[in-house]
Amino acid sequence: MSGVLDGFSLAGRTALVTGGNRGLGEAFARGLAEAGARVMIASRDAAQNEVAIEKMRADGLQVESLVADITQDADVERMVQETIERLGSIDVLVNNAGICYHRDSWDVPDDEWDHVFNLNVRALFKCSRAVGTHMRTRGGGSIVNIGSISALIVNRPQNQAAYNASKAAVHQLTKSLAAEWAQDGIRVNAVAPGYVKTEMAPVDEPQFRRQWIEDAPQQRYAVPSEIAGSVVFLASDAAAFVTGSVLVIDGGYTVY
Numbered sequence: 001m002s003g004v005l006d007g008f009s010l011a012g013r014t015a016l017v018t019g020g021n022r023g024l025g026e027a028f029a030r031g032l033a034e035a036g037a038r039v040m041i042a043s044r045d046a047a048q049n050e051v052a053i054e055k056m057r058a059d060g061l062q063v064e065s066l067v068a069d070i071t072q073d074a075d076v077e078r079m080v081q082e083t084i085e086r087l088g089s090i091d092v093l094v095n096n097a098g099i100c101y102h103r104d105s106w107d108v109p110d111d112e113w114d115h116v117f118n119l120n121v122r123a124l125f126k127c128s129r130a131v132g133t134h135m136r137t138r139g140g141g142s143i144v145n146i147g148s149i150s151a152l153i154v155n156r157p158q159n160q161a162a163y164n165a166s167k168a169a170v171h172q173l174t175k176s177l178a179a180e181w182a183q184d185g186i187r188v189n190a191v192a193p194g195y196v197k198t199e200m201a202p203v204d205e206p207q208f209r210r211q212w213i214e215d216a217p218q219q220r221y222a223v224p225s226e227i228a229g230s231v232v233f234l235a236s237d238a239a240a241f242v243t244g245s246v247l248v249i250d251g252g253y254t255v256y
């Protein structure tokens, strides 16, 4: 490597993206592949996986898929082993899969609360440790967690307490693992997106629109590709001295 821009290249690297078959995860998989990585996406819906990888392969990108429900420990172990077998290694893990329910706290059923924490926090930790075990035998790697501005502010309407709390846990877990795993050459960072138009975020619905969009400095939401560059940066050697960071990408939403 020579110039500054070379540090952003992921040529020769391998990456695993959980939930990479639509929304933000698909944009992350595409961005990592465009930077040169060979990428595995892992989600529950096999048909949607195929749709996503066919689109990326049509653009000449090296992307594969497997089916996994990462709330199941056995699936996490299989996902990691299969990815190593098929790609040869995992240099980059993007912990993207997540879920959000909109419901007043008084009405949140236990199984919904448990699902949010099982996927957003527990599965993220299990994936990190399974991949981290592999990374440390190889001398290092980069883990990028997908947090949220919901860890930093309580957005309106105030009806996603479990999600907000789970993303705060993601941010703190990012810092904790970064501190522990630096000695193994593993960097752990997070991005905290603002509102991004995906199936998860009903950005066009009137009750969200005013407070999420019209009150925001840029008065718009993001599209997934606008978050992907930061994930590629954190995954790459350009971020070699970045660990334990949470990069906020929200069009200025949290400046108020």
Ligand code: NDP
Residues within 6 Å of the ligand: 018, 019, 020, 021, 022, 023, 024, 025, 042, 043, 044, 045, 046, 048, 068, 069, 070, 071, 095, 096, 097, 098, 099, 100, 119, 146, 147, 148, 149, 192, 193, 194, 195, 196, 197, 198, 199, 200, 201
């Ligand atoms: P989507 O609902 O569009 O996509 C969720 C992805 O996660 C899908 O690929 C889905 O695939 C996968 N997934 C869900 N459950 C599981 C599971 N049990 N095992 C494996 N994969 C699973 O969400 P977004 O793209 O909007 O969100 C992606 C991440 O970004 C989440 O962590 C979210 O919290 C975060 N985020 C999103 C923001 C936004 O405004 N959209 C803002 C801030 C953060 P499948 O259903 O096939 O399993």
